[in-house]
Amino acid sequence: MEILWKVENLKKEYEIKGEFKSVKISALKNINLEIYKGEVLGLAGESGSGKTTFGKVLIKLIEPDKGKIIYKNIDITEMPEKILRNYRKNFQIIFQDPYKSLNPRISCGFTIMEGIKGNKKERFEKSIELLNLVGIKKERFYDYPHQFSGGERQRIAIARALSTEPEFIVCDEPTSNLDVSIQGQILNLFIDLKEKFNLTYLFITHNLKILKFISDRIAIMYKGEIVETGKTEEIFRNPKHPYTEKLINSEI
Amino acid sequence: MFLTQKTGKMEKILTVRNIFVGNKEVKILRNINFEIKKREILSIVGESGCGKSMTLRTIIKLLPKNLKILKGEIYFEDIKITEYNEIGKIRGKKIGMIFQEPSSYLNPLFTIGNQIEEAIKNNIKKIEKKEKIMKILQEIGLSPDVYYSYPHQLSGGMQQRAMIAMALINNPDLLLADEPTTALDVTTAFGIIKLLKNLVSIYNLSIIFVTHDISLAKYISDKIIVMYAGIIVEKGDAYSIYNNPLHPYTQKLINCLPEKYNKREKIKTIEGEVPSFKNLPSGCPFSPRCEYKMKICEEKIPGEINVENRTVRCFKYGNTVES
Numbered sequence A: 001m002e003i004l005w006k007v008e009n010l011k012k013e014y015e016i017k018g019e020f021k022s023v024k025i026s027a028l029k030n031i032n033l034e035i036y037k038g039e040v041l042g043l044a045g046e047s048g049s050g051k052t053t054f055g056k057v058l059i060k061l062i063e064p065d066k067g068k069i070i071y072k073n074i075d076i077t078e079m080p081e082k083i084l085r086n087y088r089k090n091f092q093i094i095f096q097d098p099y100k101s102l103n104p105r106i107s108c109g110f111t112i113m114e115g116i117k118g119n120k121k122e123r124f125e126k127s128i129e130l131l132n133l134v135g136i137k138k139e140r141f142y143d144y145p146h147q148f149s150g151g152e153r154q155r156i157a158i159a160r161a162l163s164t165e166p167e168f169i170v171c172d173e174p175t176s177n178l179d180v181s182i183q184g185q186i187l188n189l190f191i192d193l194k195e196k197f198n199l200t201y202l203f204i205t206h207n208l209k210i211l212k213f214i215s216d217r218i219a220i221m222y223k224g225e226i227v228e229t230g231k232t233e234e235i236f237r238n239p240k241h242p243y244t245e246k247l248i249n250s251e252i
Numbered sequence B: 001m002f003l004t005q006k007t008g009k010m011e012k013i014l015t016v017r018n019i020f021v022g023n024k025e026v027k028i029l030r031n032i033n034f035e036i037k038k039r040e041i042l043s044i045v046g047e048s049g050c051g052k053s054m055t056l057r058t059i060i061k062l063l064p065k066n067l068k069i070l071k072g073e074i075y076f077e078d079i080k081i082t083e084y085n086e087i088g089k090i091r092g093k094k095i096g097m098i099f100q101e102p103s104s105y106l107n108p109l110f111t112i113g114n115q116i117e118e119a120i121k122n123n124i125k126k127i128e129k130k131e132k133i134m135k136i137l138q139e140i141g142l143s144p145d146v147y148y149s150y151p152h153q154l155s156g157g158m159q160q161r162a163m164i165a166m167a168l169i170n171n172p173d174l175l176l177a178d179e180p181t182t183a184l185d186v187t188t189a190f191g192i193i194k195l196l197k198n199l200v201s202i203y204n205l206s207i208i209f210v211t212h213d214i215s216l217a218k219y220i221s222d223k224i225i226v227m228y229a230g231i232i233v234e235k236g237d238a239y240s241i242y243n244n245p246l247h248p249y250t251q252k253l254i255n256c257l258p259e260k261y262n263k264r265e266k267i268k269t270i271e272g273e274v275p276s277f278k279n280l281p282s283g284c285p286f287s288p289r290c291e292y293k294m295k296i297c298e299e300k301i302p303g304e305i306n307v308e309n310r311t312v313r314c315f316k317y318g319n320t321v322e323s
Helices: A052-058 A082-090 A107-114 A120-134 A150-162 A180-197 A208-214 A232-237 A242-249 B052-058 B112-119 B126-140 B146-150 B156-168 B184-203 B214-220 B238-243 B250-255 B294-298
Strands: A001-019 A022-036 A041-046 A066-069 A091-094 A168-172 A200-204 A219-221 A225-231 B012-022 B026-039 B041-045 B068-076 B094-097 B175-176 B206-211 B223-228 B230-239 B303-305 B309-310
Touching: A001 A052, A001 B223, A022 A168, A022 A225, A041 A052, A041 A208, A052 A168, A052 B026, A066 A242, A091 A150, A107 A120, A107 B223, A120 A150, A150 A180, A180 B250, A200 A208, A208 A225, A208 A232, A208 B012, A208 B294, A219 A232, A219 B156, A225 A232, A225 A242, A225 B126, A232 A242, A232 B012, A242 B184, B012 B052, B012 B206, B012 B230, B026 B052, B026 B230, B052 B068, B052 B175, B052 B206, B068 B112, B094 B156, B112 B126, B112 B146, B112 B156, B156 B175, B156 B184, B184 B206, B184 B214, B184 B230, B206 B214, B206 B303, B214 B238, B223 B238, B230 B238, B230 B250, B230 B303
Parallel strands: A041 A200, A041 A219, A091 A168, A168 A200, B041 B206, B041 B223, B094 B175, B175 B206
Antiparallel strands: A001 A022, A001 A066, A219 A225, B012 B026, B012 B068, B223 B230, B230 B309, B303 B309
16 A cells, blocks of 8 residues: 555654743654555544644644654655645645634635635636535535534535645544534545545544544554554454553443 | 431432423423432433523523523422522532533632532531541542642543532532533543442432433433423433434434444434524424424424333324424
């Protein structure tokens, strides 16, 4: 299988500045991971273990302190932003809270149009096509985010992510703020899109049932480290790290 | 144990009868009927905005200012708590409550010990109070140091445990839990759930547990109530509701769970959306999304029908109409 992402010895520290002293917290300690093309890699771990930080560092929304990020055999760690821009359209992110991730002052259609290249007519047509793809009627093109429900907003966020025709999407707990019935719809959409566009996902979630449902492989994070990776079934059947075991045993 | 003597019989502890809540424009709850017995865990399940938290708030009369109890009565043991000011004698003493986000209900300026002490309602000496708190902290699985810590020094799970300690300090008969584990991690949440289950026998407690996760409800509770748009669509024992749901909504809700499917199989979801309270359909509120919809469903609200071992509101099972 083709390796899409390769991460070597990735480190990231945050400094929390206090009045008298500042404390350093390592969000990522020495991460090594490979993501293959066309797979869904589930990333699980407790809150504060660095899952989201990893997702953001991977697509260089945050600069890492040390280590290498290799995308399709190209080292993008030190790449200047000007050159990196050419690659940026290939990877996208969908955030947890659709109430915060959409600009409240831009109508949903224009939010999607922003990422598309071409003349105005092409962009308009493409964005309607994308809205249609995620299941939102084209009459709602000019509606603003507050006019949509949580599930619909997440659909718009997905359409926006797709607007640059990416091949890799970081899904940062995209369903944890949604109701069960809406969660099902969004999961369906993710799976349809994956098949249609041959996408690769890094699916961050702490919901074990979703993890089992959607991912081919799982990586477990604990206190800034990836403690275990493996095939989904393998990890659920035979967890090796004590934290993984604890996590899997807490499934209800 | 500092428990007072309580009878172990399966007696009714709370009876909710024909409760309507709302104001002139909207009705948030319509004809809510249920009861809970001693040492029983009852779960209220539903999607957001179905009125499950409002049901809890109605019981302890913590409704928002613009909402009122329009009709119906609630009895706690024999006391009619819908009557004026009766709840003041019970709230916090006989009925405890815990909330979704513990950090927003704890005062950041006071130690946990201080805050729990404040909740003690009967007049005892300060040293006795401390003893009592230490004992409860231990039972809840917190170290005695927590007595002297401030909320920000504790993790989410520990904060939730502190909230539980606060709710249980007066030895209540009933604990209302409003999604106590949603904001927590999977492993911590599991700890809290196990704790709540144990507390039932230690404290002779009944729990009303509000959640949107029906599989969690099945795990923790004896009985489940499924709510949709302010009415109870189905109630019965947890096992049979989860394994053999009767109401179309419950059936579809359970069918939405990813654990019911193989890997990446198409999930059968519920078409449409939860109606808003401002424009509810005139008949059964689920009728626009229901595949078994009949003519009568659009016109009248179904009444409670006893099928097998539970109560369902659906015209599929009989023609009782809500009066």
